[in-house]
Amino acid sequence: MISDTNEIIEKVLIDEDSLNVRIKKLASQINDHYKDEDTLIMVAILKGSVMFMAELAKHIKLDINLEFMAVSSYDSGTISSGNVKILKDLDTDIKDKNVLLVEDIIDTGHTLLKLRNNLEKRDPKDIKIVTLLDKPERREVDIKPDWYGFKIPNEFVVGFGLDYDQKYRNLPYIGILKRSVYEG
Ligand SMILES: O=P(O)(O)OC[C@H]1O[C@H](OP(=O)(O)OP(=O)(O)O)[C@H](O)[C@@H]1O
Numbered sequence: 756m757i758s759d760t761n762e763i764i765e766k767v768l769i770d771e772d773s774l775n776v777r778i779k780k781l782a783s784q785i786n787d788h789y790k791d792e793d794t795l796i797m798v799a800i801l802k803g804s805v806m807f808m809a810e811l812a813k814h815i816k817l818d819i820n821l822e823f824m825a826v827s828s829y830d831s832g833t834i835s836s837g838n839v840k841i842l843k844d845l846d847t848d849i850k851d852k853n854v855l856l857v858e859d860i861i862d863t864g865h866t867l868l869k870l871r872n873n874l875e876k877r878d879p880k881d882i883k884i885v886t887l888l889d890k891p892e893r894r895e896v897d898i899k900p901d902w903y904g905f906k907i908p909n910e911f912v913v914g915f916g917l918d919y920d921q922k923y924r925n926l927p928y929i930g931i932l933k934r935s936v937y938e939g
Pocket residue numbers: 800801802803804826827828829835858859860861862863864865866867917918
């Protein structure tokens with residue numbers, strides 16, 4: 756059983772309703788942006804962005820191709836290693852296609868920067884980035900999303916796809932993790 760959430764969550768930062776309302780709004784901005792295009796390849800970065808991808812894609816009004824990539828930047832815990840390895844690549848060719856990278860969070864920025872550089876070499880028509888959460892205080896490299904859901908303070912958050920040590924992804928809200936959970 757999941758631990759009692761009072762034991763692990765300091766506070767709920769973004770509740771379920773606010774997430775859904777904001778994601779619909781993001782989808783409508785994305786629909787406007789691509790209104791003259793026929794197709795879009797949405798690329799979710801596993802595993803954190805699965806919930807966001809699912810919710811966002813439901814409201815996109817183009818022919819979309821759902822793709823998944825797995826990269827690894829955090830071994831476990833809360834510290835970024837700065838190394839990004841591709842563990843699972845796209846199943847499709849993105850040459851001359853519109854690509855939308857779908858992320859749950861931009862923290863140091865290393866994951867997305869390396870990924871974008873990698874995908875750019877494949878000659879897509881265009882690459883854009885949408886992230887549910889942006890933690891700008893932690894940025895170590897220059898990368899900005901084209902669309903973001905929420906800017907958040909420098910706290911470790913879990914839920915709606917985001918994990919601590921692979922746990923708590925299934926919480927339906929975004930919560931700040933108690934420091935006692937990872938500082939022991
Ligand atoms: O901006 P950065 O500092 O690079 O951090 C952000 C990335 O780190 C997390 O993924 P993680 O590697 O933990 O994998 P996960 O999605 O499977 O949890 C998160 O989902 C982002 O992809």
